[in-house]
Amino acid sequence: MILTYKTVSLFVLLTIMATASEVLATHDHNIKFGLSKVTVELVNQLGPNIDLNIHCKSKDDDLHAQKVPYQQMYWFSFHPNILGTTLFFCGFQWQNQAHSFDVYVEAEDNCNEKNICLWYVRPTGPCLVVDSDHLRCFDWKKESRQHNIEAAPVDDARNRGNDSNERPDRNK
Numbered sequence: 001m002i003l004t005y006k007t008v009s010l011f012v013l014l015t016i017m018a019t020a021s022e023v024l025a026t027h028d029h030n031i032k033f034g035l036s037k038v039t040v041e042l043v044n045q046l047g048p049n050i051d052l053n054i055h056c057k058s059k060d061d062d063l064h065a066q067k068v069p070y071q072q073m074y075w076f077s078f079h080p081n082i083l084g085t086t087l088f089f090c091g092f093q094w095q096n097q098a099h100s101f102d103v104y105v106e107a108e109d110n111c112n113e114k115n116i117c118l119w120y121v122r123p124t125g126p127c128l129v130v131d132s133d134h135l136r137c138f139d140w141k142k143e144s145r146q147h148n149i150e151a152a153p154v155d156d157a158r159n160r161g162n163d164s165n166e167r168p169d170r171n172k
Contacts, residue, residue, distance in 0.1 A: 036079075036115050037077050037078065037079055037115060038077065038078055038079070038080060038086075038104065038111060038115045038116075038117065039075055039076070039077040039115065039116045039117070040056075040075060040076055040077075040078075040088060040103050040104055040116075040117045040119070041073050041074075041075040041116060041117065041118045041119065042054055042056075042068070042073065042074050042075065042090065042103065042119050042121055043071070043072070043073045043118070043119065043120050043121065044068045044069060044070050044071060044072055044073075044121055045070075045071070045120045045121060045122045046070060046094055046121065046122065046123055047070060047123070048070050049070065050070055050094050050095065051067050051068065051069055051070070051094065052067075052068045052069075052070075052092060052093075052094050052121055053065060053066070053067055053068075053091075053092070053093040053094065054066045054068055054074055054090050054091070054092055054121075055090060055091040055093075056076065056088055056089065056090040056091075056103065057088070057089060057090075058078075058086065058087060058088045058089075059087065061078070063076055076088075080106050081106075084106050084107060085106060085107070086104065086106040087102060087104065087105055087106065088102070088103050088104040089101065089102045089103065090103050092121060092126075097123070099125075099140045101125075101126050101138065101140070103117065103119055103126070104117055112129070112131070120135070122137075124137070124139065124140070125137055125138045125139045125140045126138055
């Protein structure tokens with residue numbers, strides 16, 4: 001059997017890729033192609049007795065509508081794409097209000113050091129927690145970071161799409 005240069009090169013490349021993926025998998029189960037998992041957390045801070053309906057999407061994923069009671073959280077996790085173009089946007093509805101907002105823009109967001117993007121959803125607009133002492137708040141009316149999203153019926157089952165009903169462990 002005669003092996004060509006291309007065949008040997010392809011075999012070596014595949015062997016290197018397989019070994020590298022095994023090394024990544026054994027060192028951190030949250031790494032996919034070298035990219036750390038990101039968690040987006042959305043907390044309803046609209047006021048007592050006001051439920052927040054959230055419907056989040058990306059280009060590839062529809063996370064379906066969720067009902068989030070006051071002071072409760074909806075969260076989801078994902079691996080950013082290798083092109084650096086990951087975008088998640090959400091529609092927010094409560095009482096007679098309807099707004100949309102980009103909750104994760106890979107090119108702009110620097111979530112905390114644990115890759116958690118914690119947002120407080122308030123009547124005036126969403127606020128990103130920068131650190132324990134600082135918020136970065138946005139006005140609902142501002143065009144930047146907004147994205148059109150259709151309203152959808154809300155499932156009463158909270159945390160649909162999450163791996164569990166528990167909040168993510170921040171110590172990992």
